Structure formats: C-alpha cells, structure tokens
Amino acid sequence: xxxxxxxxxxxxxxxxxxxxxxxxxxxxxxxxxxxxxxxxxxxxxxxxxxxxxxxxxxxxxxxxxxxxxxxxxxxxxxxxxxxxxxxxxxxxxxxxxxxxxxxxxxxxxxxxxxxxxxxxxxxxxxxxxxxxxxxxxxxxxxxxxxxxxxxxxxxxxxxxxxxxxxxxxxxxxxxxxxxxxxxxxxxxxxxxxxxxxxxxxxxxxxxxxxxxxxxxxxxxxxxxxxxxxxxxxx
Amino acid sequence: xxxxxxxxxxxxxxxxxxxxxxxxxxxxxxxxxxxxxxxxxxxxxxxxxxxxxxxxxxxxxxxxxxxxxxxxxxxxxxxxxxxxxxxxxxxxxxxxxxxxxxxxxxxxxxxxxxxxxxxxxxxxxxxxxxxxxxxxxxxxxxxxxxxxxxxxxxxxxxxxxxxxxxxxxxxxxxxxxxxxxxxxxxxxxxxxxxxxxxxxxxxxxxxxxxxxxxxxxxxxxxxxxxxxxxxxxxxxxxxxxxxxxxxxxxxxxxxxxxxxxxxxxxxxxxxxxxxxxxxxxxxxxxxxxxx
Numbered sequence: 416x417x418x419x420x421x422x423x424x425x426x427x428x429x430x431x432x433x434x435x436x437x438x439x440x441x442x443x444x445x446x447x448x449x450x451x452x453x454x455x456x457x458x459x460x461x462x463x464x465x466x467x468x469x470x471x472x473x474x475x476x477x478x479x480x481x482x483x484x485x486x487x488x489x490x491x492x493x494x495x496x497x498x499x500x501x502x503x504x505x506x507x508x509x510x511x512x513x514x515x516x517x518x519x520x521x522x523x524x525x526x527x528x529x530x531x532x533x534x535x536x537x538x539x540x541x542x543x544x545x546x547x548x549x550x551x552x553x554x555x556x557x558x559x560x561x562x563x564x565x566x567x568x569x570x571x572x573x574x575x576x577x578x579x580x581x582x583x584x585x586x587x588x589x590x591x592x593x594x595x596x597x598x599x600x601x602x603x604x605x606x607x608x609x610x611x612x613x614x615x616x617x618x619x620x621x622x623x624x625x626x627x628x629x630x631x632x633x634x635x636x637x638x639x640x641x642x643x644x645x646x647x648x649x
Numbered sequence: 650x651x652x653x654x655x656x657x658x659x660x661x662x663x664x665x666x667x668x669x670x671x672x673x674x675x676x677x678x679x680x681x682x683x684x685x686x687x688x689x690x691x692x693x694x695x696x697x698x699x700x701x702x703x704x705x706x707x708x709x710x711x712x713x714x715x716x717x718x719x720x721x722x723x724x725x726x727x728x729x730x731x732x733x734x735x736x737x738x739x740x741x742x743x744x745x746x747x748x749x750x751x752x753x754x755x756x757x758x759x760x761x762x763x764x765x766x767x768x769x770x771x772x773x774x775x776x777x778x779x780x781x782x783x784x785x786x787x788x789x790x791x792x793x794x795x796x797x798x799x800x801x802x803x804x805x806x807x808x809x810x811x812x813x814x815x816x817x818x819x820x821x822x823x824x825x826x827x828x829x830x831x832x833x834x835x836x837x838x839x840x841x842x843x844x845x846x847x848x849x850x851x852x853x854x855x856x857x858x859x860x861x862x863x864x865x866x867x868x869x870x871x872x873x874x875x876x877x878x879x880x881x882x883x884x885x886x887x888x889x890x891x892x893x894x895x896x897x898x899x900x901x902x903x904x905x906x907x908x909x910x911x912x913x914x915x916x917x918x919x920x921x922x923x924x925x926x927x928x929x930x931x932x933x934x935x936x937x938x939x940x
Binding site: 463465484485486487488489490494495497501502503504505506510513514515517518522562566 | 815818819821822825826828829830831832833834835836837
C-alpha cells in the first residue's frame with residue numbers, strides 16, 4: 416500500500432535519513448521505533464511531503480507522494496497526526512473536526528463522519544463547543560485522532576501519540592489505534608514506547624541514526640537481543 | 650455635558666471606520682505574521698478610485714464600493730502573490746523582509762498617485778456631505794452615520810465568513826498553525842493571497858466611506874498606515890475582536906483629544922495610547938479578551 420524506497424532526506428546540509436526503505440501493507444499496523452533524533456518524525460514528514468527527499472521515492476497505491484505538494488497528501492487518503500497534536504487552539508472541538516474534512520468525499524460525508532467520531536470519542540461530543548486549547552492532554556490527543564478520522568483516511572500515520580500522556584491514557588490511545596485499525600484503516604505508528612507498540616503491531620522497523628537497522632514482526636523484534644538491550648532494557 | 654456626549658458620539662462613528670482599517674491589517678498579520686506597512690496606501694488607492702468615479706463619471710461615492718472593493722481585492726492578491734510570497738521561498742531572505750517590501754510598495758503607490766493626480770487636495774462633494782441629524786442637542790453627521798452602518802455590515806459579514814465558511818475557517822486555521830493546516834489539505838500560499846485580498850478590500854471600503862468626509866492627497870496613506878498599526882497593537886496582533894475595540898478606542902481618544910486638548914494634538918493622543926499600551930499592556934486587548 417505504502418512503499419518507501421531508499422529515501423535520503425536532509426535539513427539543509429545536514430542529512431538525517433540514509434537509504435530508508437520500508438513498506439506498509441493494507442490492513443496492517445506497522446511501527447517505526449527508534450530513539451530521539453533517529454529520524455522517525457522526519458520520515459513521516461517526508462511521506463507527508465512537508466520535506467522533499469534528495470533521492471528515493473514514496474509510493475502510495477501506485478501514486479508518487481513525493482511528487483505532490485504537502486496539501487494534496489490528505490486527499491490521497493493519507494493522514495498524518497503530527498507530534499504534539501497540533502490542533503487549532505482557538506477553534507472549537509467541532510471546528511477542529513471540520514478542518515479534517517475540507518475536500519472531496521470527506522466534505523460530502525462531513526456530518527456523518529462527525530457522528531462516527533463522536534461515537535469513538537463521546538468525550539469530544541460533550542465538549543464540542545469548547546476551544547481545543549482548553550482541553551486536557553488526553554482529550555487533545557483524541558481530538559487530533561478524530562480530526563484525522565474526519566478525512567476518511569485509508570492510511571493513518573501517528574507521530575508519538577503517547578507523548579506527554581499518563582500511562583493510563585497511553586493505554587487508551589493505543590487501544591484506540593487498534594480500534595481504528597480494526598475498522599479497516601491501515602496504521603503507520605512512530606513511537607519511542609517500544610514495549611507496548613511492539614506487542615500490538617503486525618510488523619516493525621527499527622530506525623537508528625537515520626538508517627533502518629532491523630525489521631520483522633513485533634514478536635521477532637521483542638526476542639531480538641539488540642532490541643532487548645537497547646530499547647527494552649532487559 | 651452635551652459637548653462630552655457629542656465628542657464621544659463622533660469618536661465612536663469614526664472609530665467604526667478605524668476598526669475596519671484595523672481588521673484588515675490584523676487579518677494579514679494573523680496569517681502571514683507580518684505588519685503590512687502599505688495598508689494606508691492601499692486605502693489611498695481606493696480613495697482615488699472613488700474620486701475618479703465621482704469626478705469623471707458622477708458616480709455616488711457609496712456606489713464606488715462595488716468597484717473599489719473588488720479592485721483592491723485584486724490589487725492586494727496580486728501584491729501578495731507576485732511580490733510577497735516569492736520572498737518566503739528564498740531562504741537567505743529573512744521573512745521579516747516582507748515588511749520592508751510592503752514599505753516599498755507603499756512608496757511606489759504613493760508616487761504613482763502623485764504622478765497621476767499631482768499633490769493637490771481633492772474632495773468629493775455630495776449633497777449630503779455636511780448634512781446632519783439632530784437627536785436632542787447631539788448632531789449625527791449623515792455621511793459618518795452611513796459609514797458607521799457600512800462598517801458594521803462589513804464587519805458582521807467578515808465574521809460570518811471567518812466563522813461559518815470553510816474558506817474562512819481555513820484562514821483562521823492557517824493563522825493558528827500553518828503546518829497543521831497544510832496537513833489538513835489547506836494550500837497556505839493560496840490562503841495568504843486571499844487574506845491579503847480581503848484585508849485590502851476592507852481597507853478599500855474604509856477609504857470609500859471616508860471620501861465624502863475627508864480630503865484626499867497622495868501622502869494620506871502614511872497617516873492611516875500608522876493609525877492601523879496603533880489599532881492593531883492596541884487590539885493585540887492578529888485579534889479581530891481586538892481590532893474592533895482598538896478602532897473604537899482610537900476614534901474616541903482622538904475625538905476627546907481634539908475637543909479637550911486641541912485639534913492639533915488629535916493625532917498625538919493616538920500615539921500616547923500606543924506607547925502606554927506597549928509599556929503597560931504588551932499583547933494588547935487580546936490579553937484581556939483572549940480572542
């Protein structure tokens with residue numbers, strides 16, 4: 416479904432991704448794990464076309480994403496839930512949801528999808544007239560996911576959804592990611608929370624210093640000696 | 650007491666027009682993060698359009714709104730698209746240099762106006778220019794009241810647009826987080842073009858509405874750019890509600906200054922407020938209203 420083929424990405428003169436290749440198949444949850452600064456967010460930003468690769472290609476269902484301007488990616492069915500949630504703080508919950516459905520099919524089905532989003536997150540419905548900036552961290556993350564759902568995506572990319580949340584809320588967010596996946600949305604998840612994500616994913620890649628160093632199913636990586644030492648602290 | 654009430658009334662009436670000037674500037678500020686220092690000069694262009702329409706084609710100044718607003722929308726959009734946006738793409742140029750570009754644009758507009766119309770003062774006289782309605786002892790200048798009514802109408806229309814349409818929401822979203830807006834499919838450079846157009850159309854409306862009351866000369870723009878700047882700072886950068894309040898406050902303050910200190914000190918009052926706000930309420934009224 417999504418095919419990233421040996422991309423090299425740099426910020427100015429500073430190269431951060433080296434020959435990164437991986438693949439996400441339809442219906443999967445794929446996790447990209449790695450430490451701070453390994454290039455995880457950069458990878459997602461490149462898929463979203465916010466950054467252009469120096470070389471390499473990104474294909475989604477046969478369409479070259481790296482050739483599209485960043486504002487056209489969401490229309491392809493790929494939505495990026497950015498790190499830090501990045502809501503529109505001075506807009507209400509409802510308006511934030513609307514912003515996820517500006518174009519095409521998503522716009523036509525806007526209020527239908529909104530009902531669905533409120534079913535997923537009854538809390539958001541209670542707070543629908545409240546400004547997004549006044550929500551709690553957990554509610555903001557729900558809204559960020561809800562806003563993504565509004566675009567009727569086929570692939571959802573989450574950038575560290577657990578960041579800054581209490582362990583209990585982290586559980587909630589991950590079960591939410593699973594739920595979205597069960598509804599038929601393919602998921603690409605970027606996380607530092609290695610333990611929990613490896614146990615819920617279908618496949619995973621390990622990103623270290625801008626290179627993919629390991630890949631396999633979640634269980635395989637959990638059993639891997641290097642992963643154990645470097646990420647699980649066993 | 651009558652004098653005081655009269656002063657406040659005149660202040661509020663002119664304040665309505667000031668608000669519209671300020672809203673245009675604050676919208677542009679919100680989306681692009683720059684102060685448009687050609688704002689008053691764009692208003693001057695709209696005033697000359699009104700003058701030409703009235704003088705050569707005998708069109709009522711208020712009808713010129715239908716010409717001046719679309720014309721300035723296009724001029725503003727053109728400026729943003731061809732002169733300001735290319736500056737963002739060049740990495741070696743600081744984004745702040747867009748501000749310097751707007752200064753240059755303002756100068757060019759002023760000199761073009763001087764070239765075509767010379768520096769002479771122009772006015773548009775209408776049959777109702779100096780008519781007034783009296784309620785008790787308080788007089789309401791008719792063109793000022795019409796202008797205030799239009800200002801209310803355009804402001805309400807703008808708020809409806811910003812709050813209820815997808816395009817308006819996209820403008821607000823871009824102002825609040827432009828990268829997130831891009832991820833939601835918004836073409837932010839198109840939004841900047843539209844916003845600059847809307848800001849220019851609003852200031853054009855203000856110019857047209859001022860035309861029956863004011864006299865016109867090429868350098869009038871600079872004074873209004875400064876007023877718009879004061880209003881924007883007073884209201885809080887990027888705050889539309891703040892700009893409305895800021896405009897009214899400036900109008901009333903100038904009016905009080907003119908009555909109780911002296912006509913010549915009218916402008917000074919505005920700048921005293923400007924300095925006081927910067928010292929005691931940096932962030933402007935937005936700090937109080939949160940919008």
